[in-house]
Amino acid sequence: MKVDWTALLQVFGATLLVTVLVVTLFVVGIRALSGDKKVPAYASFAGCVAVVLYGLSLIVF
Amino acid sequence: MDPALVVIIVVVTALIFDFTNGFHDTANAMATSIATGALKPRTAVALSAVLNLVGAFLSVEVAKTISGGIVDDAQITPAIIFGGLVGAIMWNLVTWYVGLPSSSSHALFGGLIGAAWVASGVDAIHFAKVVDKVLVPAIVAPLVAGLVAAIATIVVYRLKKAADPRVAHTGFKVGQVASASLVSLAHGTNDAQKTMGIITLALITSGSLAPGSGPPTWVIVSAGLAIAAGTYLGGWRITHTLGRGLTTIEPAQGFAAQTSTATAILASSHLGFALSTTHVASGGIMGSGLGRDRRGVKWGTMGKMAAGWLLTLPAAGIVGALAGKWASTGTGGIIGVAAIGIVVSLVIWIMARREPVKPEHIVDEVAAQAELHKVAA
Numbered sequence: 001m002k003v004d005w006t007a008l009l010q011v012f013g014a015t016l017l018v019t020v021l022v023v024t025l026f027v028v029g030i031r032a033l034s035g036d037k038k039v040p041a042y043a044s045f046a047g048c049v050a051v052v053l054y055g056l057s058l059i060v061f
Numbered sequence: 062m063d064p065a066l067v068v069i070i071v072v073v074t075a076l077i078f079d080f081t082n083g084f085h086d087t088a089n090a091m092a093t094s095i096a097t098g099a100l101k102p103r104t105a106v107a108l109s110a111v112l113n114l115v116g117a118f119l120s121v122e123v124a125k126t127i128s129g130g131i132v133d134d135a136q137i138t139p140a141i142i143f144g145g146l147v148g149a150i151m152w153n154l155v156t157w158y159v160g161l162p163s164s165s166s167h168a169l170f171g172g173l174i175g176a177a178w179v180a181s182g183v184d185a186i187h188f189a190k191v192v193d194k195v196l197v198p199a200i201v202a203p204l205v206a207g208l209v210a211a212i213a214t215i216v217v218y219r220l221k222k223a224a225d226p227r228v229a230h231t232g233f234k235v236g237q238v239a240s241a242s243l244v245s246l247a248h249g250t251n252d253a254q255k256t257m258g259i260i261t262l263a264l265i266t267s268g269s270l271a272p273g274s275g276p277p278t279w280v281i282v283s284a285g286l287a288i289a290a291g292t293y294l295g296g297w298r299i300t301h302t303l304g305r306g307l308t309t310i311e312p313a314q315g316f317a318a319q320t321s322t323a324t325a326i327l328a329s330s331h332l333g334f335a336l337s338t339t340h341v342a343s344g345g346i347m348g349s350g351l352g353r354d355r356r357g358v359k360w361g362t363m364g365k366m367a368a369g370w371l372l373t374l375p376a377a378g379i380v381g382a383l384a385g386k387w388a389s390t391g392t393g394g395i396i397g398v399a400a401i402g403i404v405v406s407l408v409i410w411i412m413a414r415r416e417p418v419k420p421e422h423i424v425d426e427v428a429a430q431a432e433l434h435k436v437a438a
Binding site: 002003004007008010011012014015016018019020022023024026027028029030031033034052055056058059060 | 192232324
């Protein structure tokens with residue numbers, strides 16, 4: 001029985017990093033939007049989209 | 062019976078399983094969005110179906126885990142795979158009927174392992190691979206999703222204090238739909254691949270494909286379509302348990318839970334872990350409930366779900382073992398297993414129709430509590 005703990009640790013690390021990054025960017029965007037700061041808000045949302053697309057591209061290619 | 066015919070029966074049965082999987086699992090992706098009113102049930106389900114289809118094309122790692130690892134393809138036959146599949150479908154239908162979000166994936170593994178074990182002996186199963194790629198991820202992935210969801214929820218609630226509540230409310234509803242879409246995509250990626258893996262395994266055991274092959278394109282396309290169709294047509298009953306029973310969810314919290322769930326599933330799929338999307342989604346919802354308020358989680362419901370999870374592998378294994386043993390005895394066995402499978406499915410379908418849960422019912426029930434948005438103590 002050999003369990004690949006490194007792979008599981010990678011799953012944990014990737015999940016933690018990506019999730020915290022995406023939700024933080026998103027909330028920052030919402031805060032900016034509340035203060036009517038359009039440009040930083042959209043930059044944050046674009047950041048979210050970029051992180052997600054990058055993650056998906058890692059899986060596909 | 063002509064071996065080619067047996068393979069065709071396995072392919073059709075696997076696609077039916079895939080359909081029931083979509084039918085069963087719509088809830089995982091869309092429950093929280095429906096519960097908070099971010100999406101109308103019908104829109105939610107249609108969106109989820111399309112994304113499941115797209116997800117099926119993203120990766121083949123999980124399919125390879127199933128077709129090339131957990132059982133010895135030299136020792137089993139398409140008839141045994143058929144028995145395992147019937148066992149999995151039976152278990153899926155029963156849990157669907159009683160509204161238990163058990164795992165379609167574990168039903169599949171249970172059925173396959175049970176059938177192979179009884180029909181070909183214990184050597185036919187690669188237990189090391191089962192532990193490494195199925196059992197350990199089954200425990201770790203929901204914990205990872207839960208822990209990360211808890212952290213993400215704390216981050217979201219800390220940071221959103223400074224935001225205008227109205228902007229935040231609308232914003233998180235959009236975020237929730239986006240993250241729910243990612244969960245659907247992740248679901249298609251992990252779960253459609255299990256069917257591809259099974260069909261590929263059947264093709265390998267019948268000699269149509271070389272051992273170690275990946276799924277052919279027609280297998281990928283048909284598995285994607287079957288899961289999408291099932292997603293579109295099913296799931297109201299389980300959405301009911303998962304969206305409301307477990308913990309009461311706000312859009313911001315749903316967003317945090319789903320982002321964590323989708324990421325955990327996608328990362329695992331990439332490494333070929335064939336995990337249960339149901340378990341990961343439940344872990345995510347639980348974790349975010351804890352992150353928001355420790356008293357907010359209904360441990361009773363959680364206990365019942367965990368019991369269902371523990372039961373799935375052995376229960377589907379026993380049904381799969383019986384069906385696999387019988388199916389491997391010859392033509393009569395295959396016909397007998399098919400007949401019993403069809404009869405049981407029909408009975409459950411008729412029983413379910415007696416007390417249907419329609420999308421309209423869910424909307425009404427959600428509307429009644431939509432104003433509250435408080436964590437149930």
